Amino acid sequence: MATLSTYDTVGIREDLQDAIYxxxxxxxxxxxxxxxxxxxxxxHEWQTDSLSDVNLANAQVExxxxxxxxxxxxxxxxxxxxxxxxxxxxxxxxxxxxxAGRTTETAYQLAKASSELKRDMxxxxxxxxxxxAGGTGTARTLKAIQTWLTTNVVDAAGAxxxxxxxxxxxxxxxxxxxxxxxxxxxxxxxxxxxxxxxxEQRFQAPSNKPTTxxxxxxxxxxxxxxxxxxxxxFLDDDVALVLDPSMASVAYLRPFKKTKLAKTGDSEKxxxxxxxxxxxxxxxxxxxxxxIV
Numbered sequence: 004m005a006t007l008s009t010y011d012t013v014g015i016r017e018d019l020q021d022a023i024y025x026x027x028x029x030x031x032x033x034x035x036x037x038x039x040x041x042x043x044x045x046x047h048e049w050q051t052d053s054l055s056d057v058n059l060a061n062a063q064v065e066x067x068x069x070x071x072x073x074x075x076x077x078x079x080x081x082x083x084x085x086x087x088x089x090x091x092x093x094x095x096x097x098x099x100x101x102x103a104g105r106t107t108e109t110a111y112q113l114a115k116a117s118s119e120l121k122r123d124m125x126x127x128x129x130x131x132x133x134x135x136a137g138g139t140g141t142a143r144t145l146k147a148i149q150t151w152l153t154t155n156v157v158d159a160a161g162a163x164x165x166x167x168x169x170x171x172x173x174x175x176x177x178x179x180x181x182x183x184x185x186x187x188x189x190x191x192x193x194x195x196x197x198x199x200x201x202x203e204q205r206f207q208a209p210s211n212k213p214t215t216x217x218x219x220x221x222x223x224x225x226x227x228x229x230x231x232x233x234x235x236x237f238l239d240d241d242v243a244l245v246l247d248p249s250m251a252s253v254a255y256l257r258p259f260k261k262t263k264l265a266k267t268g269d270s271e272k273x274x275x276x277x278x279x280x281x282x283x284x285x286x287x288x289x290x291x292x293x294x295i296v
Contacts, residue, residue, distance in 0.1 A: 029118045031125040032235045033148075033186060038252030042280060045084045045143060046136075047254050050077040051285050053179075080283075083136055084256045085145040087123050088276035089116035095269050109271055113261060116275050120259070126237040128253065128281050129186075129244075148251070149242060151283040154178060155290035163191050163243060163295045165198040169225060171245045171290035176227040180288030185223060185230045186244040191295065192234040200224045243292040250288035255279045 055075070091112045098107050105111035127147060134146030155174035157167050168185070175182045187195060195201070200223050223230040230245070238244070257278035264272040283289070 029122065030236070031121050032233045033129055033238075034121070034125055034253060036184060036233070036248045037246075038249070040252045040254045040282060042084055042254040042256040042278075045256065046081050047084060047256075047280050047282065048079060048081040049282060049284065050079055052077045082146050082254075082280045082282065083134055083143045084254075084278045084280045085127065085143055086257075086276060086278045087120060087127070088274055089120050090264075090272065090274050091116050092270050092272040095271065098271065109273070113273060113275065117259065120275060120277060122237065124253075124277070124279065125235070129235065129238050145280045148244065148281060148283065148289075149291065149293075151281070151286045152244075152289055152291040154287040155245075157290065157292045159292050159295045161294075161296050163194045163292065165200060167292050168195070168198070168223070168243070168245070169200075171243075171292050172225045172227055172230070175245055175247065175288060175290040178287035179285075180247040180250065180290075181228065182245045182247045182288070182290065183228065183230060184244075184246040184248055185232045186235050186238060186246055187232065188238045188240045188243075189234045189236060190240050191243050192232065195223065195232050198223065241293065241295045243295065245290040245292070247288040250284045252282045252284070253279055254282050 052075075055073075091109065093109045093112060098109050102108065127145070129149070130147040131149035132144055132147040133150055135141075135144050137143035155171060155178060157171045157174070159167050172182055185195065221232055223232050255277065257276070259275065259277045262274045262276070264274055266272070
């Protein structure tokens, strides 16, 4: 009598794991590090100011009359709010059939859309987008960080070097900034790991095991303080940003919101959107290394 095996058996259930594995990058270091504030109009404005130059000849004659000072006004800055959205539409049937890895398709797709929206925002904020007021049929766009930074720009014109980083930190510091973060692409993170200023840590292992030396670019020791070296998957390879996180923030006119749209058939439709802009409180507090090859 022949033995019945799984090759012949009918009705074996599919062995589908009740999980979904998504390795798409979702971390947004820039948005997570800079501040968060509120916008009240589609054009968000703020003021900057600076002290007058140091006067080495500031010596006055005893009893002399006061001289009328030369005063300067503040400088007005502005940025436009940008609307970003994701739309989810799922058939009613798709929402009720039994599926692996999620309770309902709508809930799963909405969670996915939220992560995608944050990735879009991070990429836009870190780009060289010029920004614009928009108009009828044209979307408003915010002015992104690379476009804001004009005072302290170091042209690499080649490979990213430690000298370029030190020059950028120096320029930001001399302008009054207190840079504490170096934001780089994953490729440039590897380059920074080879810099001499990387804090090297030694861990003494038991005598029967080799000593482990860890020299990662998590902290860079500059002449003007330590920089946290943070990789960002959404930053271009041709730039590196030296940032003072206290001098930048994301302003929200409309925070993240999920809205159920009108029902037009046998499906459920949702829109997830956000309206936001970038506030660079004083661009001279930051620096940028550009032209990295």
